[in-house]
Amino acid sequence: MLDFQSLLLAAALSGACLSVTMLVIWTATRQSRYFLTASMGLALLAMHVVAFWRYGIEPRPWLGALTLALLPTGFSLILIAAAQFYGRSEVTRQAPLAVGLSILSTTFLMVVGLDGAAFMAEYLWSTILLVWIGWIFWQNRAEFPALIVLMSTLFGICSVSFALCGIVLLVDGRWVLGGAPDNWAERINIIISVACLTALGALPMTMHNLRAAARHRSEALTDALTGLRNRRALVEDYPKKAFGEQMAVVMFDLDHFKNTNDVHGHSTGDDVLRRFAEVMSGSLRAGDSAFRLGGEEFALVIARVEGNYVEATARRILVDFAAEEIVTPAGPLRCTVSAGVAFGKPGGVTLSDMLTRADRALYEAKRAGRNRVAVDGWIAGPVHRPARRA
Structure with a gap:
C-alpha cells in the first residue's frame, strides 16, 4: 500500500544497510573476500535505486x-562474490564481459533516445546475471541443501x-519512455527486491558461519602433524558398546621412538610420525579408519573382519613402514x-x-622383541626388512 517513492527508498535503504553489514563482517574476516565483493555489489545496487529515482x-x-x-555492475559483483565463495575463478573472468556488453548496449540505446528499449535490455541482462x-x-547445494x-x-x-x-515494456511497445518506468511490474519488482535482498x-552469512563451525570442528578432531583423526574423534565416532564381533582395533607404537628423537632430533621424529601415518592411510580399506x-x-579401526584380514593388514603396515627410508643429516x-x-565380541x-586389550597385546609384542604383531596373546614372528635395492 506504499507509494512508488517509498518503495524505492525502502529498496535503497535495504541495499545500503546490507552493504555496510557485509563490509563490517569483512573487516573481521579479511580472508573472506566474498564479503567485500558482495558489499561493493550491494552498494552499487543501492546507488542504482537512487539514480533510478532521480532519473x-x-x-x-x-x-x-x-x-x-549500475544495476548489472552490482549484480555482476554479487556473481563474483558467489564465485569466490565456491572458488570458481573462471566466473570472475567471464562476469566483466557480460557487464561490458550490458553497459555498451544500454548506453547506446539511451544515447539514441530509445530509453524504453534500454530499460528492456537492462532487465534482460539483470535476469541473466541473477539466473547465473x-x-x-544450485551447483553446490550438497554443502547446505536446504539453505542453498x-x-x-x-x-x-x-x-x-x-x-x-x-x-511489460515490450508488450506495451514502450520503446521511448521519457523517464523512469512506473507500472505494476516495477512495483512488484521493488517489493520482491526488498524482501529478497x-x-x-542473511543466508550467505549463515552459510559462512556454518562453514566456519564445520572447519573448526574438523580441526578439533584432526591431528595437526599427521592429518589423521585424533583421540577425541575416535571417542566421538565409537560411543558405548560399538564393537561387535565384526570389528577390530589395531594399536601401533613406534619402536624406540624416544631414541629417535634423542639422536636425530624432534624434527626427524616428526618426519617419522608423518611417514607412518602415510603408510597407515595407504593401507586403509573403505570403512576402516586411522587415528593418532x-x-x-x-x-x-577395522570395520569388517574377514578371515585373517586384520592380522594381514597389521603385518603389511609393519613391512611397508620398515621399508621406508627417512633422510636425516x-x-x-x-x-x-x-x-x-x-577383536570385538557378539554382545558388543x-x-x-x-x-585396553589392544594395548595389552601391544605390550606383549614389544616384550617379545618389537617389530611384530600380537593378537589376543598370540605373537607373530618379527617382520624382516626387505633387502635394500641397489
Missing part, C-alpha cells in the same frame, strides 16, 4: 545511462520479477613399529575395553 524526476540521457550501468548467480549456488535451495529459489524469483518488468544478505592417539601411538634412517590387535564391547 524519474530529471530524465537526462547521461543519468539514464548511469542508472542502467542462482545456478552457481532456498537461496537459489530467491534468486529465481528476483530474476522473474526483472524479466517481468522488461516483458534481506534474505539474500598421541605421541607415537596410533590406532586402526646423519644418513638414512629406518624405523620399525609394533602392533597389538583386539566399549572403546575403552578394546583399547
Whole structure:
C-alpha cells in the first residue's frame, strides 16, 4: 500500500544497510573476500535505486545511462562474490564481459533516445546475471541443501520479477519512455527486491558461519602433524558398546621412538610420525579408519573382519613402514613399529575395553622383541626388512 517513492527508498535503504553489514563482517574476516565483493555489489545496487529515482524526476540521457550501468555492475559483483565463495575463478573472468556488453548496449540505446528499449535490455541482462548467480549456488547445494535451495529459489524469483518488468515494456511497445518506468511490474519488482535482498544478505552469512563451525570442528578432531583423526574423534565416532564381533582395533607404537628423537632430533621424529601415518592411510580399506592417539601411538579401526584380514593388514603396515627410508643429516634412517590387535565380541564391547586389550597385546609384542604383531596373546614372528635395492 506504499507509494512508488517509498518503495524505492525502502529498496535503497535495504541495499545500503546490507552493504555496510557485509563490509563490517569483512573487516573481521579479511580472508573472506566474498564479503567485500558482495558489499561493493550491494552498494552499487543501492546507488542504482537512487539514480533510478532521480532519473524519474530529471530524465537526462547521461543519468539514464548511469542508472542502467549500475544495476548489472552490482549484480555482476554479487556473481563474483558467489564465485569466490565456491572458488570458481573462471566466473570472475567471464562476469566483466557480460557487464561490458550490458553497459555498451544500454548506453547506446539511451544515447539514441530509445530509453524504453534500454530499460528492456537492462532487465534482460539483470535476469541473466541473477539466473547465473542462482545456478552457481544450485551447483553446490550438497554443502547446505536446504539453505542453498532456498537461496537459489530467491534468486529465481528476483530474476522473474526483472524479466517481468522488461516483458511489460515490450508488450506495451514502450520503446521511448521519457523517464523512469512506473507500472505494476516495477512495483512488484521493488517489493520482491526488498524482501529478497534481506534474505539474500542473511543466508550467505549463515552459510559462512556454518562453514566456519564445520572447519573448526574438523580441526578439533584432526591431528595437526599427521592429518589423521585424533583421540577425541575416535571417542566421538565409537560411543558405548560399538564393537561387535565384526570389528577390530589395531594399536601401533613406534619402536624406540624416544631414541629417535634423542639422536636425530624432534624434527626427524616428526618426519617419522608423518611417514607412518602415510603408510597407515595407504593401507586403509573403505570403512576402516586411522587415528593418532598421541605421541607415537596410533590406532586402526577395522570395520569388517574377514578371515585373517586384520592380522594381514597389521603385518603389511609393519613391512611397508620398515621399508621406508627417512633422510636425516646423519644418513638414512629406518624405523620399525609394533602392533597389538583386539577383536570385538557378539554382545558388543566399549572403546575403552578394546583399547585396553589392544594395548595389552601391544605390550606383549614389544616384550617379545618389537617389530611384530600380537593378537589376543598370540605373537607373530618379527617382520624382516626387505633387502635394500641397489
